[in-house]
């Protein structure tokens with residue numbers, strides 16, 4: 001045997017510690033018990049599904065899923081972290097739900113977008129993916145019934161509101177049944193593992209804005225090319241070595257690109273919040289879960305003190321406001337729509353009365369939905 005041969009021959013495996021073997025045997029036994037328990041759970045979900053079919057009621061119950069996860073987090077003795085408990089049970093419930101009926105979910109595609117990641121995080125991976133070319137298309141597919149639910153970005157911690165989503169809440173019949181938020185890490189991706197020779201950086205306008213500082217510092221003279229999604233930018237970069245993309249870790253592996261510079265977003269804690277929407281004729285509003293949020297859009301007649309008057313009922317009934325955004329009403333009168341989130345569900349008297357009083361002082365009033373607060 002030559003020196004070369006010995007270099008290629010793997011070293012013989014070290015003998016396995018008997019204590020480790022014994023622990024693995026216990027893990028194997030527990031996994032089989034867990035599998036049997038999960039199958040019993042799936043059987044129960046199937047029976048629930050039968051009852052729902054007889055009643056003609058919907059399968060997905062966001063409030064129930066939120067309660068299941070809240071309850072398990074409260075009961076968790078560790079060492080499993082609560083941050084692990086939520087995604088594990090999301091997956092379990094996703095698998096159980098898919099036995100009752102398929103869940104078709106529309107989001108801004110193609111594969112590898114943050115919207116897809118948000119959809120998988122919220123519904124679990126047992127879903128039917130309906131990737132769409134734009135946010136408008138997500139609303140259209142969900143309105144037309146090509147998807148049961150849509151997942152749309154509504155705000156980002158660096159860039160503020162996603163105006164297109166807010167505008168579409170006004171003009172479509174869809175309403176919100178849930179929310180989820182995602183830590184958004186942007187990476188510079190390219191076929192070559194170098195910054196030199198980049199002609200243009202292709203990404204969604206929101207991603208270009210969230211990386212504005214980094215791009216100005218490292219690629220000051222390079223064109224910033226807005227495209228329909230970050231994954232579309234990654235696809236273009238995979239075809240042309242002079243193009244770079246700003247996209248997720250998943251998009252890098254999806255399109256076979258190098259991660260030239262990781263985490264280039266200007267805010268290290270960059271997060272995006274997504275709303276889960278559906279059609280009122282196909283899905284009822286979720287019942288109260290105990291930890292809920294109600295989203296509204298309102299406008300008031302333009303007169304002194306109007307905005308103040310609008311907020312008085314909330315203060316009066318002790319209802320906390322967690323969000324207040326304005327968007328021009330395009331009426332040419334300097335009028336605005338206000339997007340308001342309050343804590344609570346109209347099932348509770350305080351929220352219900354506050355909303356009634358608020359409605360009475362508004363020129364326009366629409367409840368966008370009451371839904372469980374993100375439990376991830």
Ligand SMILES: O=C(O)C(=O)C[C@]1(C(=O)O)C=C[C@@H](O)C=C1
Pocket residue numbers: 045048049059060061062064065068092093094096097100
């Ligand atoms: O409790 C129900 O209604 C079920 O259908 C079961 C289950 C679950 O797996 O726990 C599945 C789907 C629903 O969204 C909520 C919960």
